[in-house]
Amino acid sequence: MTRLDLLRHAKSSWDEPGMADRERPLAPRGRRAAGRVAEHLRAEGVRPDVVLCSTAVRARQTLDIVLPALGEPEVLVEDGLYAGDAEDLLDRLRSLPDATGRAMVVGHNPTLQDLALDLAASGRDLERLREKLPTGALVTLAFGGPWRGLGAGRATLESLVVPRDLR
Secondary structure, three states: OEEEEEEEOOOEOOOOOOOOHHHOOEOHHHHHHHHHHHHHHHHHOOOOOEEEEEOOHHHHHHHHHHHHHOOOOEEEEEOHHHHOOHHHHHHHHHOOOOOOOEEEEEEOOOHHHHHHHHHEEEOOOHHHHHHOOOOOOEEEEEEOOOHHHOOOOOEEEEEEEOHHHHO
């Protein structure tokens, strides 16, 4: 089974109203939430082969907090993950090498939620995912076959983990 983890960046700060969106850092609450997610990832033994991360400061800071829990994945920080939509992200994932057994994306909504809902044909948390993908939430999807075959309805939603549930 091939797995895809979609991690929405943790809560960002709005303390500086004139700051460019891409430059907004994590809020203290976001740092704490990302730390809880990191502990969850460590406890669950999540070890992606590759992590794709948006160039936005809040996404990179989220990755910095969770990365020590992930083993030693290849990390690729890509601009297209900041501005792209779900179709762009799907195209990027389809280009992953067949040898990649597990990948993680650290990015933004609505892209991550849209992609997860498009890919997932079933899963006990599907209705919850339809309602909201909060900041810091982690979606895990599983599918059979190579990345190039990933598409609508081809995955199962294995879990939706929300930081507030990890207290």
